[in-house]
Amino acid sequence: MKRAALIDQIPGLRRYARALTADPWAADDLVQDTLERACAKWRLWTVGTDLRAWLFTLMHNLHVSGLRRTQRREGVGLPVDPDEVAAELVAPDAAQDLALDLQRCLLRLPEEQRVVLLLVSLEDMSYEQVARITGSPIGTVMSRLSRARTRLQALMSAAPQSVPPDAYAPSHLRRLK
Numbered sequence: 001m002k003r004a005a006l007i008d009q010i011p012g013l014r015r016y017a018r019a020l021t022a023d024p025w026a027a028d029d030l031v032q033d034t035l036e037r038a039c040a041k042w043r044l045w046t047v048g049t050d051l052r053a054w055l056f057t058l059m060h061n062l063h064v065s066g067l068r069r070t071q072r073r074e075g076v077g078l079p080v081d082p083d084e085v086a087a088e089l090v091a092p093d094a095a096q097d098l099a100l101d102l103q104r105c106l107l108r109l110p111e112e113q114r115v116v117l118l119l120v121s122l123e124d125m126s127y128e129q130v131a132r133i134t135g136s137p138i139g140t141v142m143s144r145l146s147r148a149r150t151r152l153q154a155l156m157s158a159a160p161q162s163v164p165p166d167a168y169a170p171s172h173l174r175r176l177k
Contacts, residue, residue, distance in 0.1 A: 006038065009055050012123055016056065019118045020063060022107055030066075034059040050129065057133045060115065067111070082108050105155035113148035116141055 013034060017027035037058050038045075045054050106114055112134075119130045120141075127145075131138045 005051055006035070006055075009052055010035070012052065013055060013059060016118060016123055017059065017063075019106065019122055020115065022103055030059060030063060033062050037062065053125070053129045053132055056119065056123070056125070056129075060133050102156070105152055108155055109148055109151055113144045113151065116144040117148035117152065120145055 010031065013031045014027065017030040017034075018024060021027045021030060034055060038055055041058075045051065106117075109117065115134060116130055119125045119133065120127070125133075127138050127141050130136075131141045134141065136144075
């Protein structure tokens, strides 16, 4: 594995990690852990295969393992649905609220759907690559992507109307592979 090829993948890894975790510090930690794992396990990568997909697979597996570890440590059985605790959440000021609508809507998607949507839309990966990264059949990837797009569009249309409707442009997320 060439060092330059690995370094070229860092911006995409950071972008995906930030969208996945919604926390810059956690995203940087995830990228660091991914790069450490890649350097430690570089012999497992087959020359001639897609390095990008291999790195994203490592990141995906690290992220899922981290979520499971956190749930076990905290004794959480199921994730909390934001709709159920909406009354308990403190609202940010209006300017910040408008800036975070897309991120907040993405975080309200189920984890499996969000992962597929981000890999296809943000990272421009093919269904085959996403299926390999997530360890799911291509049909499952397509189904999750369809449900994620539908749910995100519904969430975005419920967003505050003080921003022009096309500012979020959920229709731009529709891309056929």
